[in-house]
Amino acid sequence: MANRLNCRVVLPGESISNFISGLVSDNFKTVLGPGLQRHSDEIVVTKCGILKYKKPNLVWVESHEKRYVPVRGExxxxxxxxxxxxxxxxxxxxxxxxxxxxxxxxxxxxxxxxxxxxxxxxxxxxxxxxxxxxxxxxxxxxxxxxxxxxxLPSSGFLFTVPLNLVRKILCPSCPLLKTLGERIPYEITAGANGRVWINANTIQNTLLVYNAISFAEHMTPEEVNIMCSEILHGNQEATLVTMLK
Amino acid sequence: MLSDNKENETQSIRTLSAELSNLSRPDGSAIVAQGDTVVQSAVYGPVEVRPNKELPDKAYFDIVYKPLTGLPGCPEKLRERVIRNTLEATLLVNLHPRKSINLILQEMQNDGGLLACCINSACMALMDAGLAMKCLVAALNAVITTEGDVLLDPSLKQEEEAKACFTFAFESINHEVITSNTQGSYSETEFKKCLEICRSASMKVFDFYRECVQRRFSKEIDR
CATH class of the missing domain: 2.40.50.140 (Nucleic acid-binding proteins)
Known part of the structure; x- marks a missing residue:
């Protein structure tokens, strides 16, 4: 995690200029992602969430949203x-x-x-x-x-989740979708607008995937890993217990 | 002994508690309790706007205030307008032209300081929805009793008996006043005294906001 940092919780109106000047060296121009704005020579937070930093010069705020605002390329x-x-x-x-x-x-x-x-x-x-x-x-x-x-084929099942959950399951370091795929055959399409389409061979499997994804919302990465290993071992009771925790 | 007690009482605000995202359908929601005053708020936005409300350069910010009983009358419409003007000053409405941001406030329980609680609840719902804001806003209520004492965050009974009633809203950067809403008669010194007491108490509200957000994101931050 050397080049990615989850820094701290920020609130709208906070100035993070000092913080950024400590992270980004003068050789780079800082790139401001979502949730940050520049006012003359100050960098101000506009959304509440977690301030994140990626080497060498990318800074943004990761927030919880349910309403999609289109972004080119997504x-x-x-x-x-x-x-x-x-x-x-x-x-x-x-x-x-x-x-x-x-x-x-x-x-x-x-x-x-x-x-x-x-x-x-x-x-x-x-x-x-x-x-x-x-x-x-x-x-x-x-x-x-x-x-x-x-x-998309008409046989699937579409549901809506918060935008941060889609980002979470699509993150390359999240093992959830891969582990589910080792246990059950299914297809998935996740849009950045919070819509997720799944298609599995049986209704039970569709629901398992649906539940696993929706319960992952309030889990830490470690908890997701625990849930994944339980899904992998086919321990349905333990999976359910972890999900409901 | 009595005066000591009173001095202590005037300086503190009632216990704040809140729950974010307590409703599933809206884009952002919050229920905020300030003592026994409880307000539920919900935000939808940015969403499509009615053509007659469309603004070419910024989002139309709409507030609906629902009283506990009956239909909203003139006092409720006035309160709606005060809340709207306060929060529109902090929202970055220019980021969403030709859209609408809808906020619904439901009074759940009133035990004094309703306007302040409405503003705080609305601010938390906007924070929860992840809408871009310039700063946060904290509202506080104070009264001047018939004896001439300043009483911070009074109950409904104390509010009704008071000589004058003030509600101030402060922004989170320099703690400057955004809104000042007063009722009754008072002197300039009384006004200034109330303002300063409310301003120093606003820090507690901002601390409370931070604590709520920190708790909400506690599972995602690296330990």
Whole structure:
């Protein structure tokens, strides 16, 4: 953990200029992430949460949120709300609904467009995210390939979790999804907007994955590890006890 | 003996307690108790705005105050307006143009200092929702009794008997006044005295905010 630091709890209005000048050397320009703003030569916190630092020069505030604010480049799960001939609109849980062009799918042409229905789920990437404009989604990467993006199969189960939980389970150091996969076959798609889609072979397994994810919210990394090892050993009772703790 | 006791009483505020995120549906919620005064608040936002309320450069900040019984009348609408103006000064509304931030306040129990408790509860709900703010805000209530003494954070009975009643809201950076709401007649020195007593007590409220947030994030911070 040498290059990542969970520093301390900060509240809006706090100045952290002194703190940053102790961390970031003068050779670098400090990059301010979410929850921080610069006022003339002071750096002020605007959200309450944990101040985090990544070497060499990245500082941000990790906070608890439930409402998504679009950010360019993030992967989200949208629900199609209206259908047009050129574009569809998708609800991504933000203040505005997002626009998704039917031509921004792999291999789509004017004559050959994907057939989307209202209520379909799409896993897409945010292309335009500006506070003054409505967000725009795409289902292709810069090479015109879909990669993992596109319409999600209708057989899965979608649920909404707080945004910090999605960040937690998607963090490479979190063993939860991997351990679950060693025990039960399932598919998962987690959007940065707090929507998680899972698809397992049976209802029991779907619920197990759902419970494991939702209980991970209030667990420390160590507790997640304990839960994972219990899931791995198939000890259902112990798993339940850990979850309910 | 009596005066000693009284001196002590005037300087302290009633016990503060709060629970963050106690409701599951809103984006942020908090229930705050100041002694026996309890206010529940919930925040939704930034969400879509009604076209007639849309502002091109900032978010529309809407507050609904729900009294314990009956429909909101003029005093409730006034209180709503005071809370709205206080909190809009601290929120970074310009980050979400053409959106709306909705705050709902439900009075649960009133034992004096309701306006102050509303502002504190609303501030905690906004903190809980993770909305960007310039600073935090702490509100305090004080009265001047018929004998001319200053009484900090009075009960409803003491508030009703008082000569004058003050509610001040302070910001967390320089502890300057954001809102001053007064009722009754008082002299300039009395006003200043109340203001200073409330200002020094506001530190306790800010400490309480920090303690709440620290407890909330206790599982994520490296030990």
């Amino acid at each position: 992967y989200v799960i949208g629900i199609i709300t209206t259908k047009g001939s050129e574009v569809v609109r998708a609800d991504i849980g933000a203040g505005d609904s997002a626009v998704l062009s039917l031509l921004s799918f792999e291999g789509a042409t004017k004559r050959n467009k994907p057939n989307l229905q209202v209520g379909d789920l799409v896993y897409a990437r945010v292309l335009v995210a500006s506070k003054d404009m409505e967000p725009e989604l795409v289902c292709v990467n810069s090479h015109g390939k879909s990669g993992e993006l596109g319409v």
